[in-house]
Amino acid sequence: MSSKFSCFVIILLFVPLFTQCKALQLLEQQPQATQQDVNDAISETTSLVRLIYFTPQDRPFKQRIADQIELQMETVQTFFADQMEAHGFGRKTFAFETDVKGKTVVHQVKGKFPDKHYLYNTTTKVEAEIRERFSLSKNVYMIVVDTSNKEINGALGFGSSRRGGQSGILWIAKSGFQGKTIAHELGHAFGLHHDFRNERFLMSYGSFHLSSTRLEKRQLSKEAAEFLDASRFFNPGRTFSSQSQPKIKIISPLEYPSRTDSIRIIFELSDRDGLHQARFHTNPNITDKDRAKFSRGTPAFKTSKRLNGQKMTVAFDYKISKVDVHDLWLQVVDSQGHFRTEPFLVQLQK
Ligand SMILES: [Zn+2]
Numbered sequence: 001m002s003s004k005f006s007c008f009v010i011i012l013l014f015v016p017l018f019t020q021c022k023a024l025q026l027l028e029q030q031p032q033a034t035q036q037d038v039n040d041a042i043s044e045t046t047s048l049v050r051l052i053y054f055t056p057q058d059r060p061f062k063q064r065i066a067d068q069i070e071l072q073m074e075t076v077q078t079f080f081a082d083q084m085e086a087h088g089f090g091r092k093t094f095a096f097e098t099d100v101k102g103k104t105v106v107h108q109v110k111g112k113f114p115d116k117h118y119l120y121n122t123t124t125k126v127e128a129e130i131r132e133r134f135s136l137s138k139n140v141y142m143i144v145v146d147t148s149n150k151e152i153n154g155a156l157g158f159g160s161s162r163r164g165g166q167s168g169i170l171w172i173a174k175s176g177f178q179g180k181t182i183a184h185e186l187g188h189a190f191g192l193h194h195d196f197r198n199e200r201f202l203m204s205y206g207s208f209h210l211s212s213t214r215l216e217k218r219q220l221s222k223e224a225a226e227f228l229d230a231s232r233f234f235n236p237g238r239t240f241s242s243q244s245q246p247k248i249k250i251i252s253p254l255e256y257p258s259r260t261d262s263i264r265i266i267f268e269l270s271d272r273d274g275l276h277q278a279r280f281h282t283n284p285n286i287t288d289k290d291r292a293k294f295s296r297g298t299p300a301f302k303t304s305k306r307l308n309g310q311k312m313t314v315a316f317d318y319k320i321s322k323v324d325v326h327d328l329w330l331q332v333v334d335s336q337g338h339f340r341t342e343p344f345l346v347q348l349q350k
Pocket residue numbers: 006007008019020021184188194203
């Protein structure tokens with residue numbers, strides 16, 4: 001599975017936030033250098049959220065921003081704990097990196113170039129420099145970029161998971177520096193796709209009416225909580241022995257007679273660590289209205305099934321609308337929190 005999904009938020013004049021997700025062709029490069037930070041005491045097994053505050057060479061570090069990063073992360077961490085608890089999973093949440101005294105570590109990274117160098121293709125340029133200091137192959141990295149632009153590549157932020165749940169990255173611009181944007185992009189970095197079933201859901205874009213809604217008014221869906229329950233980022237004390245991703249095979253047809261209005265899609269799933277959850281996604285372009293259309297072409301959550309065992313057959317009913325081609329995605333996560341998102345197309349015969 002080579003495609004990566006990431007999300008970014010754009011601002012329209014007089015209109016609240018829109019979020020848009022795009023398939024980014026991020027190359028999974030091997031880290032060019034090993035982690036050289038002497039200060040971090042990160043164990044081999046723990047998966048953490050690590051915080052980076054990046055400034056171009058000609059812009060000063062501001063302690064105020066470092067303090068805000070710390071404060072916002074505590075709010076977001078508590079939000080996830082509250083939501084996991086509300087869904088019956090206990091106060092599970094992610095951990096972020098702290099020093100020996102328990103203080104949050106915000107790594108300050110000074111760019112090699114002046115501000116103007118980073119105004120275009122910001123993430124590509126910044127990531128190349130971050131890689132020289134940090135191994136991005138494990139942990140989730142939140143990178144706050146302080147250029148003279150309020151946005152990064154025109155977005156408030158975007159996040160994506162990597163390596164099937166073993167790592168992730170999220171980028172936050174100055175204007176995206178608020179709890180709800182950070183929590184939403186973290187959700188992507190943990191592996192969650194959009195979910196437009198309810199405007200209050202964290203992985204939706206919110207609504208016009210709720211545009212001023214603070215993070216405290218957003219909700220994690222119960223299906224998202226069930227997914228995160230297996231995530232290595234929500235089980236910091238657990239040892240993860242395997243890195244294998246689930247296998248997904250579609251066994252129902254991909255083509256149907258032209259007048260078909262409803263189909264049952266059947267999958268054979270297997271994973272040697274034990275299956276945890278199967279998540280069925282559709283294309284917002286077809287099935288959703290309003291703001292969801294801004295993420296057309298990328299997965300939007302519809303329904304999921306809790307799984308058990310190493311091998312299972314699962315079925316999802318799908319109502320075919322008038323369009324001829326249907327982009328669908330199945331994301332399957334195992335008991336070790338590793339997942340695979342498989343795209344497939346269902347078509348009506350002409
Ligand atoms: Zn998003």
